[in-house]
Amino acid sequence: MIFINPKTDYAFKKIFGSSESTDILISFLNALIYEGNPTIEDLEIINPNLPPKVEGLKDTYLDVKAKLSDGTLVIIEMQVLNVQSFGKRVLYNAAKTYASQLRAGEGYRMLKPVIALTITDFEMFPNSANLISRFVYKEVKTNLTYPENDVDLVFVELPKFRKEEQQLETIADKWIYFMKYARSLTSVPETMDSIPEIHKAFEIANQAKLSREEVADLESREQSIYDQQGAIIKAAEEGREEGREEGREAGREEGQREKAIAIARQLLSRLDDETISQTTGLSLEDVRNLRGSNS
Structure with a gap:
């Protein structure tokens, strides 16, 4: 089974x-x-x-x-x-x-x-x-x-x-x-x-x-979860390094924001704006502005 x-x-x-x-x-x-x-x-x-x-x-x-x-x-x-x-x-x-x-x-x-x-x-x-x-x-x-x-x-x-x-x-x-x-x-x-x-x-x-359609949909959802988990982990690793460089001269709070922005940049091609906002803590407006500046 x-x-x-x-x-x-x-x-x-x-x-x-x-x-x-x-x-x-x-x-x-x-x-x-x-x-x-x-x-x-x-x-x-x-x-x-x-x-x-x-x-x-x-x-x-x-x-x-x-x-x-x-x-x-x-x-x-x-x-x-x-x-x-x-x-x-x-x-x-x-x-x-x-x-x-x-x-x-x-x-x-x-x-x-x-x-x-x-x-x-x-x-x-x-x-x-x-x-x-x-x-x-x-x-x-x-x-x-x-x-x-x-x-x-x-x-x-x-x-x-x-x-x-x-x-x-x-x-x-x-x-x-x-x-x-x-x-x-x-x-x-x-x-x-x-x-x-x-x-x-x-x-x-x-x-x-289950019907074939239900199975296909569920498998798609499951793969989507794995893809998002992988994207978040990869972006976090790349973004932390990029954020450290950009925020090295900045204060602690600004440095954290730079890390969040760097992680968000890595996720733009993989996830939707709402998920990126939830993952990084940036506002939806911040993510949309970031997407706009990258297009």
Whole structure:
């Protein structure tokens, strides 16, 4: 068997956010957020319809969103590219989801908690050994939890997961193993197949059940991810050296900007303006002006 890559945007939503995925998503969230406890018993997937075919990765932020039975909103994102200010984007999306609940004239008591679950294919917190990290509002000195602690940020960093198939113990282990290795597997591991929701996830991910057009589109998306990763790494290496030369006589802040501009120049022929902006931290206007001056 060949399985589609759950780390690509369309495949991730097909597996976890489609109309047939409620039980899969409940198991997935209980495993990663609640340590495998059956805390979530029911949920509603918001906008479970898969989007139309999208070329490449441009403008394809296909978060999975769900509402739990107690009203809590959960937003789930799979992020492959380590773009500039990604942490700010996670916080912004969580805050926007929290604030957008209120309609005109409604009181703050109507606000329900928001959990932002982010799975990254890169190390978000290199100074921490934690595979799963959870951030909430707490008092700095006493560690007192804020009374209305309504926004939780949960991160799962796939590169920190190093267990082999025979070492899988918890359901969280098995879901993370699925996310990280499903694309390279040729059969469903026996230790995972006994869990109905994971079995079903593998069924949805079975490439044999997709049309030729779907397979071609997914392969194009996957290749686009690899191309962008390679372009960003190469541009960063070349841009850092160029930026060091240009910023050697400049101050620290200006030197950093020169590095960002140098990296952006290397990416102009490979990526769209929005992705370059996210990767380098430059504004869209800066990138467009840079593109204009290079044409």
